[in-house]
Amino acid sequence: MTERVMRSWEWARPVRPVRREVLSAVPELEEGRPPLLFVPGFGHGAWAYAENWLGHVAARGFSAHAVSLRGHGGSDPAPEATLRAYAHDVVQVAAGLPRRAVLVGHGAGALVVAHAMARYPARAAVLVAPVLGGWATFGTAVRRNPLGTLPAVFGAGLRLNRKQLFSGELPDADARRHAARLGRAARRAQWQLLTGADPEPAVGEPPVLVLGSPDDRVVPASALTQAARRYGSAPLLFPGMGHDMMLDARWREPIDAILDWLVKDPSRDDRG
Numbered sequence: 001m002t003e004r005v006m007r008s009w010e011w012a013r014p015v016r017p018v019r020r021e022v023l024s025a026v027p028e029l030e031e032g033r034p035p036l037l038f039v040p041g042f043g044h045g046a047w048a049y050a051e052n053w054l055g056h057v058a059a060r061g062f063s064a065h066a067v068s069l070r071g072h073g074g075s076d077p078a079p080e081a082t083l084r085a086y087a088h089d090v091v092q093v094a095a096g097l098p099r100r101a102v103l104v105g106h107g108a109g110a111l112v113v114a115h116a117m118a119r120y121p122a123r124a125a126v127l128v129a130p131v132l133g134g135w136a137t138f139g140t141a142v143r144r145n146p147l148g149t150l151p152a153v154f155g156a157g158l159r160l161n162r163k164q165l166f167s168g169e170l171p172d173a174d175a176r177r178h179a180a181r182l183g184r185a186a187r188r189a190q191w192q193l194l195t196g197a198d199p200e201p202a203v204g205e206p207p208v209l210v211l212g213s214p215d216d217r218v219v220p221a222s223a224l225t226q227a228a229r230r231y232g233s234a235p236l237l238f239p240g241m242g243h244d245m246m247l248d249a250r251w252r253e254p255i256d257a258i259l260d261w262l263v264k265d266p267s268r269d270d271r272g
Helices: 008-012 053-059 083-095 108-116 135-144 146-153 172-180 187-195 221-230 252-264
Strands: 021-025 036-039 064-068 102-106 124-128 208-212
Touching: 021 053, 036 053, 036 083, 036 108, 053 064, 053 252, 064 083, 083 108, 083 187, 102 108, 108 124, 124 252, 208 221, 208 252
Parallel strands: 036 064, 036 102, 102 124, 124 208
Antiparallel strands: 021 064
16 A cells, blocks of 8 residues: 655645756766765755765766755855755755666755655665754754854854864865855754754665764764664764765765665665
């Protein structure tokens, strides 16, 4: 029996269309592999993946695309955006790709991916250093970063510092350059991240990989374990790395692990 999910509010109040920035890198030889769609965390744009991961993914034979959520990067401004609008951005971009995509979300972008999977039949999903929201996330954020978290409750932007985002291996010049590009998410989306309900179940139960670092100063190791258990697995850990794994000094290790998993995972469907 097929369960039908009715979302009458989406018909009554459709998401406002925007122009979205999408950065891409494609392999020289098309081998029919599923495309990867990368979703940045709050404050980050598609640039965060274009720095290292997009070209590396294409060099390994996969098409790679990164979207800037509305209000981020080069996408249209959206000061009143919600998690629902961010998930809509992901679904719309994924639906425009020639094959069913693998959705890869980082930080709060992992929560956006989890919401998008309830509306899009993803080939697979990868949650990188996932911030999956709720009061537990809020409590952890306040304990670890009170000066950067509490102002967000009153409408200011979430603020993360260099030690939270990157390991000591990343040169200071690179850390400052990346940090200077950070923006902010919409106030409503930030509040929903801190207090929101769990996403709806994914369409088609795609395989999900969770990875992160036990030394992440944003997402504790216990949260990685909890996120992986939600999808029936254990987290893949990379000690010594910071929260922004795609920009950190050892950025090749997690993306190679992701691509190896996609190639070898026995539950991956080779159709469409």
